[in-house]
Structure formats: structure tokens, C-alpha cells
Amino acid sequence: MRGVVHRDGRFVLQGAVFRAALGRRGVTEHKAEGDGATPVGLMPLRRVLYRADRLRAPDCAVPVEPIAENDGWCDDPLSADYNRLVRLPQDAHHEELWRTDGLYDVVGVLGWNDAPVVKGRGSAIFLHVARSDYAPTDGCVALALADLLHVLAAGITQLLVA
Secondary structure, three states, rough: EEEEOOOEEEEEOOOEEEEEEEEEEOOOOOOOOOOEEEOOOEEEEEEEEOOOOOOOOOOOOOEEEOOOOEEEEEEEOOOOOOOEEEEEEOOOOEEEOOOOOOOOOEEEOOOOOOOOOOOOOOOOOOOOOOOOOOEEEEEEEEEOOOHHHHHHOOOOOOOOOO
């Protein structure tokens, strides 16, 4: 099942419309590491990660795994682990997945720049929990936690950013 994200922040799934936060620089057809934009394109939902200390495993159509305290995501284009899950500590630049702010309590790993990985084309493009004010992301798509759990339970397997 495919969810569609529009440039104006509408996330549409089976006729239902949800509010989404997008990259602080909008959307782009030419994604580059660190540009702050959400990439345009059709992305499969590869898997869902979640904080088992805060939530039960979400119902969804893709594999689900708990986040460990030492999980990170490499966003360093010079690293052999670029755009991959890594264990911390890590010498390369990375994002920590075990966050205190709740944004990564549920994280859908989107298939962006992963088959194959191209250095500098963007990393860590996720479907995750939005801030309460829907502040822009660094390039991800973010929904309110209840909305994110709803779209996952509905069986989303692809996300089209148009």
C-alpha cells in the first residue's frame, strides 16, 4: 500500500489525509547529503524501528525491530557504513537513534539511496514522529505519533513524495 506525500505537507493514505512535516528546504529532485530537503520519489518502507521501553511493537506490514541504546545511523559520505545502521560508538559522523525527544520512538526506514548506496546522495531518510509544532525535519517525513501508528497499521509499504 502506498502513501503519498505532497509538497504542501499533506500525507494521503486510502483517502485519509494527515499533516506531515517535511525537510526545512522543502522537497527536491536532486537530493544531496546535508541539504535539508526531502527527496522526491517512490521509496519502499524497508523496516520499522521502535523504542521498546516506550511503546509496544507497532503493527505493520514490514519487519519490526527494537532500537538498542547503542544504535546509530551513519550519515558520513566518507565512511564505508554510509547510510546504514551502525553500532555506537562510531568514529564516522552519525545520528543517534536512541533519542530523548521521542522523534525516533517509531522510525520507518525508507529505501532512499540504499540500492546501491551512492556517496553524498543523502542518508537517514526516515518516516518518523513529528515535533508537536510540526517543525521541519532535516529531510525526513514526520507524522504525529498516533497518525504514524495508524498508517503503519493500515499496511503502508511504500511512500511517494511528489
